[in-house]
Structures are given as structure tokens and as C-alpha cells.
Amino acid sequence: METNTPGNYLNSLNDVQRQAVTTIDGPVLVVAGPGSGKTRVLTYRIAHIIQQGTAPWAIMALTFTNKAAREMKERIGKVVGPQADKVWAGTFHSIFARILRVEAEKIGYPSNFTIYDTDDTKSLIGTILQEMHLDRNVYNPNTVRSRISSAKSNLITPRLYAQNEELRNQDRMAKMPQIYDIYEKYVVRCKRAGAMDFDDLLYRLYELLQTNPDNILEKYRSRFTHFLVDEFQDTNHLQYSIIRKLVNFDNSPRNICVVGDDAQSIYAFRGATIQNILDFEADFKPFNIRVFKLEQNYRSTDHIVQAANVLIQNNSRQIPKKIWSDKGEGHKIKVLEAITDNEEGKRVIDTIVEQKNRFHLSNSDIVVLYRTNSQSRIFEEYLRRFNLAYKVYGGQSFYQRKEVKDLIAYLRLVVNMKDEEALRRVINYPKRGIGQTTVEKIGELAAATNRTMWECLLEVQAGARTANALTGFKEMIVKANAQLDTSDAYELAVHMAKQSGLLDDLKADTSIEGLSRKENVDGLLDAIKSFVDEDTVIDTQTLPDKSLATYLQNIALLTDADENADQRDFITLMSIHSAKGLEFKSVFVTGLEEKLFPSYLSMENAEGMDEERRLFYVAVTRAEQFLTLSYAKNRYRFGQMRINDPSRFLGEIPRQHLESTAYIRTGGEEAAVSTMSRVMGNFQKRTSASSPVLRADPKDFKPSASENIQAGMKVLHLKFGEGKVISIDGGKDNRIATIHFQDIDAPERRIMLKFAKLQILE
Numbered sequence: 001m002e003t004n005t006p007g008n009y010l011n012s013l014n015d016v017q018r019q020a021v022t023t024i025d026g027p028v029l030v031v032a033g034p035g036s037g038k039t040r041v042l043t044y045r046i047a048h049i050i051q052q053g054t055a056p057w058a059i060m061a062l063t064f065t066n067k068a069a070r071e072m073k074e075r076i077g078k079v080v081g082p083q084a085d086k087v088w089a090g091t092f093h094s095i096f097a098r099i100l101r102v103e104a105e106k107i108g109y110p111s112n113f114t115i116y117d118t119d120d121t122k123s124l125i126g127t128i129l130q131e132m133h134l135d136r137n138v139y140n141p142n143t144v145r146s147r148i149s150s151a152k153s154n155l156i157t158p159r160l161y162a163q164n165e166e167l168r169n170q171d172r173m174a175k176m177p178q179i180y181d182i183y184e185k186y187v188v189r190c191k192r193a194g195a196m197d198f199d200d201l202l203y204r205l206y207e208l209l210q211t212n213p214d215n216i217l218e219k220y221r222s223r224f225t226h227f228l229v230d231e232f233q234d235t236n237h238l239q240y241s242i243i244r245k246l247v248n249f250d251n252s253p254r255n256i257c258v259v260g261d262d263a264q265s266i267y268a269f270r271g272a273t274i275q276n277i278l279d280f281e282a283d284f285k286p287f288n289i290r291v292f293k294l295e296q297n298y299r300s301t302d303h304i305v306q307a308a309n310v311l312i313q314n315n316s317r318q319i320p321k322k323i324w325s326d327k328g329e330g331h332k333i334k335v336l337e338a339i340t341d342n343e344e345g346k347r348v349i350d351t352i353v354e355q356k357n358r359f360h361l362s363n364s365d366i367v368v369l370y371r372t373n374s375q376s377r378i379f380e381e382y383l384r385r386f387n388l389a390y391k392v393y394g395g396q397s398f399y400q401r402k403e404v405k406d407l408i409a410y411l412r413l414v415v416n417m418k419d420e421e422a423l424r425r426v427i428n429y430p431k432r433g434i435g436q437t438t439v440e441k442i443g444e445l446a447a448a449t450n451r452t453m454w455e456c457l458l459e460v461q462a463g464a465r466t467a468n469a470l471t472g473f474k475e476m477i478v479k480a481n482a483q484l485d486t487s488d489a490y491e492l493a494v495h496m497a498k499q500s501g502l503l504d505d506l507k508a509d510t511s512i513e514g515l516s517r518k519e520n521v522d523g524l525l526d527a528i529k530s531f532v533d534e535d536t537v538i539d540t541q542t543l544p545d546k547s548l549a550t551y552l553q554n555i556a557l558l559t560d561a562d563e564n565a566d567q568r569d570f571i572t573l574m575s576i577h578s579a580k581g582l583e584f585k586s587v588f589v590t591g592l593e594e595k596l597f598p599s600y601l602s603m604e605n606a607e608g609m610d611e612e613r614r615l616f617y618v619a620v621t622r623a624e625q626f627l628t629l630s631y632a633k634n635r636y637r638f639g640q641m642r643i644n645d646p647s648r649f650l651g652e653i654p655r656q657h658l659e660s661t662a663y664i665r666t667g668g669e670e671a672a673v674s675t676m677s678r679v680m681g682n683f684q685k686r687t688s689a690s691s692p693v694l695r696a697d698p699k700d701f702k703p704s705a706s707e708n709i710q711a712g713m714k715v716l717h718l719k720f721g722e723g724k725v726i727s728i729d730g731g732k733d734n735r736i737a738t739i740h741f742q743d744i745d746a747p748e749r750r751i752m753l754k755f756a757k758l759q760i761l762e
């Protein structure tokens with residue numbers, strides 16, 4: 001944490017840092033590991049430049065997130081006071097948009113141009129597809145969008161695209177030969193609408209500077225005298241090209257300082273590579289670049305630093321670095337092994353509570369990190385249960401996400417057809433040809449006659465196609481509603497996800513964002529599944545209720561919980577990608593399982609694996625004092641309970657840095673696992689006394705029909721293992737078995753057979 005007062009800032013730097021801060025003439029590169037003070041150098045350098053007499057508005061500092069930019073301004077403010085606000089510090093997109101606002105007219109845009117977000121872009125592409133009579137199922141708007149986006153990021157104009165045989169061939173192979181044409185139309189339409197998408201904010205600025213070298217480029221070159229870039233390893237080609245123009249690379253470059261760590265490059269998929277830093281050094285060599293290497297880590301205690309050092313050695317290519325810490329050994333790294341994802345949530349939150357009590361941590365000292373956004377749900381649920389304040393970053397809270405809300409809206413409608421908000425939300429999503437005008441008419445009629453929209457659904461005047469669509473929609477909901485008494489929540493949810501077309505719509509989208517949306521819906525389905533599968537044991541008279549209505553009631557209470565925005569002291573939940581550059585006293589890295597982290601998407605090649613490892617490295621090095629790694633042996637994914645091997649990354653951390661001595665069998669030993677006998681009764685061994693154990697392998701578990709279960713039989717239960725049915729009582733629909741399970745502490749359990757999953761052994 002920063003503790004400096006103005007004036008003494010140079011004293012709170014080590015020698016190398018101080019040199020990097022005070023060498024303000026000529027290009028400077030700082031390559032250094034995490035926590036070594038790169039961002040501090042950048043920040044103090046800005047303060048120093050101002051103190052040396054440069055106007056704050058002549059300084060441009062580029063970062064990756066708004067949060068990072070805000071923090072930087074705050075830190076500069078501590079040294080130079082309110083002048084800090086005048087520094088042009090922000091994300092690439094926000095700073096470039098600021099210039100474009102002033103200059104837009106020079107490239108044919110109004111100065112109040114609109115910025116299209118992803119949804120706008122998608123919908124425009126949809127319209128174009130329609131006009132071109134192209135099938136959306138073939139030309140998925142999101143796939144088209146990412147093709148256009150990557151063309152722009154590589155400075156490929158529609159004209160160049162059309163001439164580029166390699167790209168055209170790729171499109172033909174993907175059965176989308178017309179992309180070049182869509183791209184051209186898209187660009188024309190955006191421009192006609194006075195709109196720029198996110199990529200345009202870079203692309204158009206480049207165009208502006210390129211086509212107006214004398215007036216505009218010169219103007220900005222003389223305005224900005226100092227440039228600084230944090231996290232330089234993650235800049236893409238287009239961003240670097242713009243920077244090179246602004247610093248007047250070809251003549252006498254202005255002062256530029258970039259800081260970065262190749263081992264933390266985590267956006268290779270956006271076109272950023274490890275090469276950036278090497279290129280920068282080579283590019284600026286003729287201009288007497290000064291390169292500084294920082295080696296002392298001021299963030300983390302020694303176990304954490306050493307563990308990070310060792311694990312990153314497994315990557316093939318890197319700039320060699322030594323990193324050390326004098327913060328003392330500190331606490332060893334804790335590993336939490338859980339039987340299920342649900343239990344992982346519980347154990348993580350238990351550990352948080354324990355740390356808060358024992359070490360007096362505040363909520364804001366704590367972060368829970370995950371590889372995919374859909375993992376946040378379980379932690380959110382337990383944090384709510386324990387009444388701990390939290391905030392989900394880099395994405396909305398799980399239940400606020402559009403795709404999750406969409407499916408829930410369908411389910412609400414099935415349960416209560418009067419639910420007007422749900423109806424409005426899904427009546428035409430996925431698109432089924434019920435236009436906005438029709439929806440408005442229904443709404444008006446309902447209001448005029450004091451009825452619900454549902455009742456008026458088929459009464460409005462509409463063309464034949466719309467009328468059909470309305471009937472189809474209504475029937476779909478009515479049919480599902482009729483199943484409420486016979487199906488459980490999960491069956492109905494899966495039914496609706498499919499029937500509504502929602503799943504297909506998401507599946508068709510193969511972009512990275514699309515995959516994550518699909519994952520979120522899968523995450524919701526998995527949550528419903530685990531609700532349905534929850535303990536079948538009855539200790540009291542209350543019967544478990546698996547109905548959809550009950551599920552919705554449960555989560556409505558969750559979604560209604562106030563997020564309490566003005567509360568400051570909250571636990572942070574975020575994906576590892578958004579944690580870049582940040583630090584916390586206590587860090588939880590969760591879901592350390594093969595195929596989740598490292599992600600199954602990157603297991604095919606060595607580069608993908610290296611990138612995952614850099615991501616893990618970033619995660620681990622956020623921790624100042626406490627690092628906890630967790631994994632679940634079984635996780636609901638894609639509608640099934642899956643068995644996972646612990647992540648290979650766990651095995652890469654030397655034992656001496658780990659608190660637990662439990663043997664972790666990692667992904668490297670996959671072969672041994674897959675040949676493991678599949679015969680029933682091949683029980684997993686208890687590895688830690690405190691955690692409950694799944695006593696049967698879910699892969700091999702085949703529950704028998706409950707009516708066949710009789711007294712005297714030997715049966716198997718997933719959690720309780722083998723047992724003997726002692727007696728059965730209760731009537732036809734309410735048969736309750738008393739079973740003696742040999743391997744558990746309180747062996748005698750009464751189980752409601754209707755809901756139980758038991759396999760008859762003999």
C-alpha cells in the first residue's frame with residue numbers, strides 16, 4: 001500500500017526505480033516481474049515530469065482498465081496535488097475517443113458520434129445479413145463481428161480484405177465467403193449512422209493521423225511531449241502503431257516510457273504477443289533506449305514469490321528475470337480440495353471467514369479469482385448466505401447477465417403467465433418474428449381492457465406470420481406449464497432452454513464472448529440441477545421440493561438482495577483477466593482443475609498452455625500475504641457432474657511452499673486416472689480428514705428405479721457409499737427406507753425413496 005507524502009517520493013524508490021523515474025529524456029523500457037514497482041515507477045515518473053515543469057496535459061498515460069487509470073491518477077495526486085487530474089491518463093479507448101471527439105469531422109464523422117456497443121454491432125450485422133439474404137445460421141453475427149474486429153485491429157480495410165486471398169480462403173472454408181462484402185457494408189452503414197464501434201476508436205484514430213499528417217498529427221505531436229504505457233506486453237499491433245505515430249518514431253521520437261512483463265502477457269488471442277517487448281527494445285535501439293530491470297518484489301511474501309518463480313519456469317520462452325522479496329517467509333500457500341463445486345464455494349467462504357477473524361482482514365483485502373465468469377455464482381451464493389458484502393467485477397453479477405435473465409424469464413413465464421416483465425423480455429427473443437409494434441399493441445390492449453398481456457396475446461391485429469408466431473409462442477409456454485406437476489425444475493429448465501431456441505442461438509455463436517454466454521446458461525442449468533439433486537435424506541418431516549416454482553422463489557430472494565452500491569468494504573470477485581496489475585492481501589484462485597484451468601480451449605497446443613500458465617502466474621502474484629488455491633473433484637459442467645483432475649499447475653508448485661502435505665494427483669498423471677478400474681466400488685480415497693468424500697464414482701453410478709428397492713438389499717449411494725436397507729415404511733408414494741451405511745459416522749439414515757438415487761448392488 002502507498003504510504004508516501006509529497007516531496008519524499010524519490011526516497012521511496014530503490015536505485016533502479018529512481019533511475020527509471022528520473023531518466024526523462026529518451027525512450028525508456030522497464031521489464032520486470034510482478035510487484036516490482038513498474039506501475040509505481042510509471043506513476044512517480046509522471047509526478048516527476050510535472051515537478052520538472054511540464055504541463056500535466058502534455059502527458060499521455062495509457063492503461064488497460066478504467067480502474068487502473070483511476071488508481072494511477074489518485075497516486076499521482078498524492079504527489080503533485082490536483083494537477084493530477086489534467087494528465088491524459090486513461091484506457092486506450094477512452095483517451096483515443098477524446099481525441100476523436102475533437103477531430104471527427106476531418107474523417108467524415110459528426111463530433112457527437114455514437115459509440116456502438118457489441119449488441120448494436122450485432123444487430124446491425126443482422127440487418128445487413130437480412131438485406132443480403134444470407135442465412136444467420138451460417139453467418140453467425142458474432143462470428144462475423146469478430147472477423148471484422150480482427151481485420152480492423154490489423155489495419156485491414158474492406159478493400160484490402162477483398163484483395164487478400166488468404167483471408168478470403170479462410171472465409172470460404174468457413175462457408176462464409178461473403179464476409180468481405182458484409183464488412184464493407186458494415187463500415188458504410190456505421191459511418192452513415194455516425195457511429196463507431198470499439199475497434200473504430202483505434203482504427204479511425206489511426207486513419208485520422210495517417211491521412212492528416214500535417215495538421216492533425218503534427219498538432220498532437222506538439223501537444224504531447226511525454227507518453228507512458230503500463231502493461232505494455234498486452235498492447236496489440238494497432239495500438240502500437242498509433243503510439244509510434246504519436247511519438248514521431250520515424251524522426252526524433254519524443255519521450256516514451258513503457259513498462260511490462262512478458263510473463264504476464266495474457267491477451268495473445270487479441271493479437272498481443274510476447275514479441276511486443278522485444279520489438280519495442282529493437283525499434284528504439286537507434287534512439288538510445290534505456291532498459292531497466294527491477295528485481296525486488298515489494299508485494300508478496302517469500303513463499304508466494306518463490307512459488308511463482310518456479311511455476312513460470314515451465315514456459316518455454318521468456319526474458320530471464322530474477323525476483324526476490326525481503327518481506328519474510330510469510331504464510332505457506334493453502335490448498336483447498338473440495339468434493340464438488342458447491343463445496344468449493346463453501347470451503348472458500350469458510351476460509352475467508354476464518355482469515356477475517358484470525359488476521360483481522362477487511363473485506364476489501366480479499367479477492368476471489370476464477371478462470372471463467374460463470375464460476376462466480378457459487379461464491380456469490382455463499383457470500384450472500386454469510387452476509388458478506390461483495391462486488392463482481394469485469395462482468396455483471398451472475399444473475400444479472402442477460403442470457404441468465406433470459407432463461408429465467410422463460411421459467412418465470414412458465415410458472416406464472418401473468419408475469420408481464422418476463423413476457424416482454426422473451427416474447428421475441430430468440431427472434432421469432434414478433435415485432436416491437438405488435439408487442440406495443442398487445443401492451444396497449446391489455447392496458448385498455450385491464451387485462452394481462454398474456455390474455456391479450458392473440459387478440460391484436462397482426463399479419464399471418466406474426467399471428468402464427470404468437471400462437472406458437474403461447475402454445476410453447478402453455479405446454480411447459482402443463483408439465484409443472486410432472487417434471488422437476490431441471491427437466492423443465494432444459495426443456496425451455498431448448499424449446500425456446502435460446503440454447504441454439506448461443507451455440508451458434510463461436511466467438512469468445514459467445515462461449516462465455518453459453519457457459520453462463522450452462523452454469524445456470526447446472527445450478528438448477530444441483531438444486532434438484534440436493535440431499536435426499538430427510539431428518540425432519542419436511543419433504544424436499546424439487547419444483548420449478550420453489551427454485552424460482554429461492555433465486556428471487558437472491559436476486560432481490562441489495563447489492564449496496566455505496567458500501568466500500570466489499571470482497572472482490574473477478575476473472576483473472578481483470579485482476580491484472582491489482583494486489584490484495586488475500587487471494588483465492590479457484591477452479592484449479594484440468595480443462596477448466598488450464599482451459600480445455602487451450603489444451604491443444606503449447607502456446608495455449610503457456611498462455612494459461614501466464615494467467616495462473618498473474619493470479620498467484622496478486623497476493624500479498626495469503627494465497628489459497630482451490631479445486632473441486634466434481635463439478636457440474638454442461639449438465640453433468642464431471643470428475644476432474646486437479647490442475648497440472650498445482651503440481652508445479654514445490655511442496656515446501658504448500659501448507660497441506662496432501663498428495664495432489666494432477667493432470668500430468670491423467671493416463672493413470674483414465675485406466676482406473678471402472679468397476680463399482682472403486683472408491684476414492686479420503687485425502688483430508690475434514691472434507692466429506694464422494695464414495696462412488698459418478699461416471700459409473702447407475703441409480704436403480706426406486707420402486708425396486710426392498711429391505712435386505714445392498715445398495716450404493718453417491719455420498720454415503722455402500723449400505724444395507726434395513727427396513728422400508730410409508731405408503732406407495734412416500735416410501736422411506738432406513739439404510740445402514742458402513743462408511744459414515746452416523747451410519748443409519750432415513751431416505752425418501754422417491755427422490756433418492758440408489759443403485760442396487762445385490
Ligand code: ATP
Binds near residue numbers: 297583
Ligand atoms: P504488476 O506486474 O503486478 O503490475 P508492478 O510491477 O506494477 O506489478 P506495483 O504495483 O507498482 O508493481 O508495486 C507493487 C507494490 O509494491 C505496490 O504496493 C507498491 O506501492 C509497492 N512498491 C513498489 N516499489 C516500492 C518501493 N521501492 N518501496 C516500497 N514499496 C514499493
Ligand code: MG
Binds near residue numbers: 039040230581
Ligand atoms: Mg503494475
